[in-house]
Amino acid sequence: MNFKKGIILLTIIFGINVGTIITPMVTNSVTTVQAKKKNPRGKAYVTKHQFRFRGVVKYHGKKWTYYSGSRFADGTRNHGGYDKHGYVIVSAPRSYKFGTKVKTPLGWGVVHDRGTAMTNYHFDVVI
Structure with a gap:
């Protein structure tokens, strides 16, 4: 059978x-x-306009702020707030390695920069 x-x-x-x-x-x-599989432009919690209006967004227990720039610590260039693969550019504390994927209020992001004000719960995204 x-x-x-x-x-x-x-x-x-x-x-x-x-x-x-x-x-x-x-x-x-x-x-x-x-x-x-992560979608770089996956579901966003807020839009860029809402993010600018609020200034600070608390998301998943983290404090998110924004900044602007054209080149970052690992050599990445800015493409409208995204890297060449479509991920949001993130500035994170030293405990995060470059290339680490992080869920941000704007969708998935990748750590490409460091900041002096970045702590374990404070991150920046590029707008």
Whole structure:
């Protein structure tokens, strides 16, 4: 008996839809791989305009402020507040390595700069 006939037989005998049981087991690995992929311009908590208006945004237990610049400590250039890959440019404390991805109020960001005022809970984004 092949697999397809076995599923049909189980459906007829027990009256259950085996597809609802098997599908999550088959697609679970695909779903988790897709979930790990980060969208650089993913859901933003605030817009740039709202961020400028507020000045300070508290998000996920962190204090976020903004600044402007054209070149950063790791050599990255500013492309409208984003790096060449589309991530928000972030200035973080020394405990964060360059290239670390961080969730910001404007979407996903990458650490490209350091700041003297940056502490464990204070971050800057480039606008």
